[in-house]
Amino acid sequence: xxxxxxxxxxxxxxxxxxxxxxxxxxxxxxxxxxxxxxxxxxxxxxxxxxxxxxxxxxxxxxxxxxxxxxxxxxxxxxxxxxxxxxxxxxxxxxxxxxxxxxxxxxxxxxxxxxxxxxxxxxxxxxxxxxxxxxxxxxxxxxxxxxxxxxxxxxxxxxxxxxxxxxxxxxxxxxxxxxxxxxxxxxxxxxxxxxxxxxxxxxxxxxxxxxxxxxxxxxxxxxxxxxxxxxxxxxxxxxxxxxxxxxxxxxxxxxxxxxxxxxxxxxxxxxxxxxxxxxxxxxxxxxxxxxxxxxxxxxxxxxxxxxxxxxxxxxxxxxxxxxxxxxxxxxxxxxxxxxxxxxxxxxxxxxxxxxxxxxxxxxxxxxxxxxxxxxxxxxxxxxxxxxxxxxxxxxxxxxxxxxxxxxxxxxxxxxxxxxxxxxxxxxxxxxxxxxxxxxxxxxxxxxxxxxxxxxxxxxxxxxxxxxxxxxxxxxxxxxxxxxxxxxxxxxxxxxxxxxxxxxxxxxxxxxxxxxxxxxxxxxxxxxxxxxxxxxxxxxxxxxxxxxxxxxxxxxxxxxxxxxxxxxxxxxxxxxxxxxxxxxxxxxxxxxxxxxxxxxxxxxxxxxxxxxxxxxxxxxxxxxxxxxxxxxxxxxxxxxxxxxxxxxxxxxxxxxxxxxxxxx
Numbered sequence: 001x002x003x004x005x006x007x008x009x010x011x012x013x014x015x016x017x018x019x020x021x022x023x024x025x026x027x028x029x030x031x032x033x034x035x036x037x038x039x040x041x042x043x044x045x046x047x048x049x050x051x052x053x054x055x056x057x058x059x060x061x062x063x064x065x066x067x068x069x070x071x072x073x074x075x076x077x078x079x080x081x082x083x084x085x086x087x088x089x090x091x092x093x094x095x096x097x098x099x100x101x102x103x104x105x106x107x108x109x110x111x112x113x114x115x116x117x118x119x120x121x122x123x124x125x126x127x128x129x130x131x132x133x134x135x136x137x138x139x140x141x142x143x144x145x146x147x148x149x150x151x152x153x154x155x156x157x158x159x160x161x162x163x164x165x166x167x168x169x170x171x172x173x174x175x176x177x178x179x180x181x182x183x184x185x186x187x188x189x190x191x192x193x194x195x196x197x198x199x200x201x202x203x204x205x206x207x208x209x210x211x212x213x214x215x216x217x218x219x220x221x222x223x224x225x226x227x228x229x230x231x232x233x234x235x236x237x238x239x240x241x242x243x244x245x246x247x248x249x250x251x252x253x254x255x256x257x258x259x260x261x262x263x264x265x266x267x268x269x270x271x272x273x274x275x276x277x278x279x280x281x282x283x284x285x286x287x288x289x290x291x292x293x294x295x296x297x298x299x300x301x302x303x304x305x306x307x308x309x310x311x312x313x314x315x316x317x318x319x320x321x322x323x324x325x326x327x328x329x330x331x332x333x334x335x336x337x338x339x340x341x342x343x344x345x346x347x348x349x350x351x352x353x354x355x356x357x358x359x360x361x362x363x364x365x366x367x368x369x370x371x372x373x374x375x376x377x378x379x380x381x382x383x384x385x386x387x388x389x390x391x392x393x394x395x396x397x398x399x400x401x402x403x404x405x406x407x408x409x410x411x412x413x414x415x416x417x418x419x420x421x422x423x424x425x426x427x428x429x430x431x432x433x434x435x436x437x438x439x440x441x442x443x444x445x446x447x448x449x450x451x452x453x454x455x456x457x458x459x460x461x462x463x464x465x466x467x468x469x470x471x472x473x474x475x476x477x478x479x480x481x482x483x484x485x486x487x488x489x490x491x492x493x494x495x496x497x498x499x500x501x502x503x504x505x506x507x508x509x510x511x512x513x514x515x516x517x518x519x520x521x522x523x524x525x526x527x528x529x530x531x532x533x534x535x536x537x538x539x540x541x542x543x544x545x546x547x548x549x550x551x552x553x554x555x556x557x558x559x560x561x562x563x564x565x566x567x568x569x570x571x572x573x574x575x576x577x578x579x580x581x582x583x584x585x586x587x588x589x590x591x592x593x594x595x596x597x598x599x600x601x602x603x604x605x606x607x608x609x610x611x612x613x614x615x616x617x618x619x620x621x622x623x624x625x626x627x628x629x630x631x632x633x634x635x636x637x638x639x640x641x642x643x644x645x646x647x648x649x650x651x652x653x654x655x656x657x658x659x660x661x662x
Contacts, residue, residue: 001511001568002020007596014371019541020495023422024053024056024057024058024075025056025057025058025073025074025075025155025544026046026056026073026074026075026076026082026099027054027055027056027059027063027070027072027073027074028052028053028054028055028070028071028072028100028108029052029053029055029063029068029069029070029071029402029428029606030051030052030068030069030071030215031051031052031053031067031068032051033372035345036066036067036068037053037135039062039063039066040053040055040063040135041135043057043059044057044131044132045057045132045133045135046129046130046131046132046133046360047084047108047129047130047133049102049106050135050557051102052071052102053068054108054129054133055440057058061081063210064659067290069536072099072100072101074100075098075111076110078113079112079114079129080097080110080113080470081110081111081112081113081129082099082108082109082110082128082129082443083108083109083110083111083116083127083128083428084106084107084108084109084127084128084129085106085107085109090345090491091130091172092109093111093118093187095111095112095118096110096111097108097109097110097111098375101341107618108129109582113518115523117583117584119382123347123660125243125520126500127507127562128507129662134535134599147231149368149369149370150454150457150458152433152457152458153369153450153453153454153458154369156290156291156449156450156453156457157293157369157371157446157449157450157453159290159441159449159508160290160445160446160449161286161442162438162439162441162442163577164282164285164286164289165282165283165286165438165441165445165536166433166436168207168227168281168285168286169202169274169278169282169339169433169436169438169441170433171203171431172188172190172200172203172204172207172253172273172274172281172282173187173188173272173273173274173278173431173433174186174187174188174272174433175187175188177433179510180434181432181433181434183270183485184429186269187269187272187429187432188251188272189190189255189269189270189271189272190254190255190271190272190273190278191254191255191256191257191266191271191309192228192230192254192306192307192309192310192313192566193228193266193310194225194266194267197254197306197317197550198311198571199581200253201219201231201233201253201304201306204233204253204281204285204304205217205219205233207285207288208233208235208285208288208302208600209235210287210289211235211288211289211292212235212236212237212288212292212302215234216235216236216237216238216309216341216410217233217235218233218234219223219231219232219234219321220233220234220312220317221230221320222307222313222317224307224310224313229610230254230313230314232303232304232305232306232314232317232318233253233304234301234302234303234404235288235301235302235303236299236300236301237288237291237294237296237299237300237301237302237476238299238442239295239296239297239298239299239300240296241272241297241298241522242299243328243539244297244298244299244328244522244525245298245299245327245328245329245330245525245526245585246299246300246301246327246328246329246330247298247299247300247301247329247330247331247332247333247452247524248289248301248303248329248331248332248333248334248398249284249288249300249301249302249303249333249335249448249452250284250302250303250304250305250315250333250334251280251283251284251304251331251334251335251336251387251389251479252277252279252280252281252303252304252305252306252307252308252309252312252314252315252334252336252386252387253277253278253281253304253305253306254273254305254306254307254308254309254314255271255273255276255277255278255309255431256271256273256309256427257269257270257271257425257427257428257429257431258427259426259428260426260427260428260429260430261428264428264429268543269429270429271431272429272432273432274339274431274432274433274435274436275337275338275339275340275403275423275425275426275431275436276336276337276407276426276427276431277308277335277336277337279335279337279338279339279340280334280336280337280338280435281304281333282441282445283335283338283441283444283445283448283581284302284303284304284335286445287445287448287449287452288301288302290445290449290453291410291449291452291453291456292451293607294457295456296452296455296456296524297455297522297523297524297525298330298450298522298524298525303318305387306320308336308386308387309427310458312387312389312390312509314387315334315387315388315389315390315391316390317398318390319391319393319394320390320394321391322394322396322574323394323553328528329396329397330397330482330524330525331355331357331397331398331526332388332391332396332397332398332399332633333358333397333398333399333401333451333452334386334387334391334398334399334400334401335400335401335402335444335624336386336387336400336401336402337402337403337423337426338402338403338437338440338441338442338444339403339436339437339438339441340403340407340423340425340435340437341403341404341419341420341421341437341440342421342437343418343419343420343421344374344419344422344657345373345374345439345443346373346374346375346376346403346404346414346419346439346440347371347373347374347375347376347401347402347403347443347444348375348377348378348401348402348404348405348414348441349362349363349375349376349377349378349399349400349401350378350379350380350386350388350399350400350402350405351379351399351400352380352381352392352469352487353379353381353467353469354392354397354467354469354470354472354482355392355398355399355469356379356467356468356469357397357465357467357470357484357486358397358398358399359377359399359452359525360486361451361486362375362399362401362447362448362451363375363377365442365447365450365451365454366447366450368450368519369446369450371443371446371447371450371536372443373443373444373447374419376413376414378405383400383405385405385406386400386402387400388400393491395472395480397482399542401444401447401448403420403423404420404423407422407423407426408422408423408424408426409422410422414468431534437598441584451542452524454488455488455522455523455524456525458488458508459488460487460488460489460554461488461489461552461553461554462485462487462488462489462490462491462521462523462551462553462554463485463486463487463553463554463555463558464483464484464485464487464491464495464521464545464546464553464559465484465486465545465555465558465559466481466483466484466543466544466545466558466559466560466561467484467558467561468561468562468563469542469563470484470561470563471499471541471544471563471565472484472565478530478531478532478533479499479530479531479533479541479565480528480529480530480531481497481499481513481528481529481531482526482528482529483497483521483526483527483529483541483545484525485521485522485523485524485525485526486524486554486555486558487523487554487555488523489523489554490520490521490522490523491521491522491551492520493551493552494516494518494550494639495516495517495545495546495548495551495552496514496515496516496517496544496545496546496547496550497513497514497515497529497543497544497545498511498513498515498543498544498545498547499512499513499514499515499531499541499542499543499544500512500541500542500544501539501540501541502539502540502541502542502545502562504541512531512541513531515529517529534620539564539565540562540563540564540565541562541563541564541565542560542561542562542563543560543561543563544559544560544617545560547560547561548657568644572592573591573592573593573645573653573654574589574591574592575588575589575590575591575643575654575656576589576591576660578658578659579658579659579660579661580628580659580660580661581661581662582627582628582635582662583662587625587626587627587628588625588626588627588628588658589623589624589625590623590624590625590626590645591622591623592623592642593612593622593623593624593645593650593653594622594647594653595622595648596648597622597624597645597646597647597648597653598611598612598645598646598648599611599612599624599626599643599644600644600646601626601641601642601658602640602642602643602644603639603641603642604640604642606642608631609630609631609636609641610626610629610631610636611631612624612625612626628660635662636660637660637661637662638660638661639657639659639660640657640658641657641658641659641660642655642656642657642658642661643655643657643658652662
């Protein structure tokens with residue numbers, strides 16, 4: 001697609017590598033109301049974020065008079081510039097100065113532009129502080145869902161019954177709930193390999209049938225090769241548009257007792273699994289019952305997975321089938337262990353960057369409907385110890401709701417802060433119904449019900465959004481961008497989705513995608529757009545939705561996002577970048593190679609330079625990385641080299657030239 005000139009608001013942000021400041025200095029202020037921003041019109045605003053504004057120039061006591069609180073003042077020495085960044089948990093290079101760290105996660109750094117390339121080796125995503133930052137869109141109250149809860153959704157929330165939750169947990173954990181937990185002979189097993197587990201499969205099916213109807217529920221068998229047959233239970237709540245996709249509300253119902261004192265034999269010993277994870281299954285069943293009578297623009301599936309404790313088998317099977325069938329999963333709400341906490345009414349939401357929008361939906365619902373949960377957020381792509389992980393791996397957005405991640409780690413913040421005590425019954429035969437906080441479980445169910453229920457019962461403006469993580473490069477050899485409607489109204493007007501490719505420091509942006517969307521987008525819905533892309537490696541992109549303001553929205557602050565994406569080949573070997581600039585590029589990638597391959601680099605005369613047998617997984621394929629040094633660890637000189645890739649049996653897979661430029 002042909003390029004076009006950047007709009008004026010982006011030129012200021014993208015054309016400069018950050019400007020040096022004079023004696024006037026840079027100031028940061030805390031603001032609280034949009035009316036305070038009206039007094040900034042004649043000042044040089046360089047950055048504006050929720051609660052913080054950065055201004056260059058002498059300000060005296062003028063801004064304090066407006067009620068703004070000074071956060072910092074700073075003056076860049078000659079030869080240094082300002083940059084914005086996230087992820088301060090990563091170490092800073094010694095030549096980088098931290099000017100300001102905002103509690104919301106972003107930070108202002110100061111460093112010499114000449115050291116920018118070396119700074120990027122520390123894996124910080126830097127973009128220059130703009131010379132001018134627009135106040136448009138910030139000078140009115142932030143548009144959020146109405147603070148007053150609507151009676152229709154409040155009615156749904158109040159329909160959640162704590163007694164039903166306890167009944168479900170007891171039926172899943174005990175052979176006879178009337179006898180209670182005192183007798184070990186009454187403790188049930190739901191270990192996935194035990195045939196007795198099928199009684200719980202049938203119980204879950206019967207409860208979903210009672211809520212959704214006979215034709216809307218099915219049991220899906222799957223088999224681990226050389227092992228037992230296991231079963232996922234799926235209940236369907238059909239939406240008005242079969243093509244709109246669906247949300248997934250899920251939990252695993254198998255259990256394990258491997259941490260029991262005195263040992264545990266899965267063949268004979270019980271595994272009642274009241275918290276892990278009859279509590280999550282009870283949520284799925286109660287949410288299905290409460291939401292069953294509602295009509296949504298998209299569908300909802302209520303799923304109980306088996307085989308989670310043996311390696312996420314049920315969710316892996318389901319997610320794989322969803323990809324093969326081309327299903328549109330809008331978002332996955334997975335719940336695992338939500339009841340073992342009597343210290344506080346706390347829920348931790350575990351997310352990756354792409355799924356953060358689901359977290360924000362749930363946090364807003366918690367506040368608006370007074371559910372009363374203390375919601376903490378853990379954004380960690382490596383937190384994969386539950387059934388959300390197979391959906392992350394296949395490009396679906398998903399979150400995990402859990403009492404604490406991890407339940408036995410004494411170093412987590414919740415334990416240190418007195419919000420959670422270590423779950424001593426985790427994965428043991430003592431994980432029994434009497435140990436749970438059913439009031440907490442009920443609140444988590446209310447949160448799930450309110451988050452999804454509002455879209456069937458409320459009306460309001462739409463809210464197009466593209467957030468960090470919504471541009472992905474893990475589905476084949478193309479890019480995929482997700483656009484969500486987080487508002488309560490349907491998008492009916494056409495809108496543009498535009499993607500820019502930028503330099504490593506977010507400058508020099510060039511348009512690579514511009515598409516007018518004419519199909520409506522339902523409230524709470526999302527669409528995925530494929531962008532043809534044949535270049536591999538790590539890139540920085542700017543994604544915009546509705547940049548021309550064609551759609552009247554609830555909130556326009558989430559209509560654009562910078563994002564770093566690493567795209568690797570999924571179906572062939574690729575070597576990039578070529579030519580390779582070791583002073584700019586962190587490494588040369590040999591991607592898409594088979595496991596246990598070997599890569600060798602030699603001179604044109606055949607003299608060995610470097611070889612590596614370390615093959616790492618990157619996405620769904622494997623790659624080897626070369627940093628431009630020889631086998632002794634010294635940097636090689638500029639020139640043309642020859643590489644060969646052979647498989648584990650020595651068969652030649654690829655031979656070609658690469659250029660090194662220093």
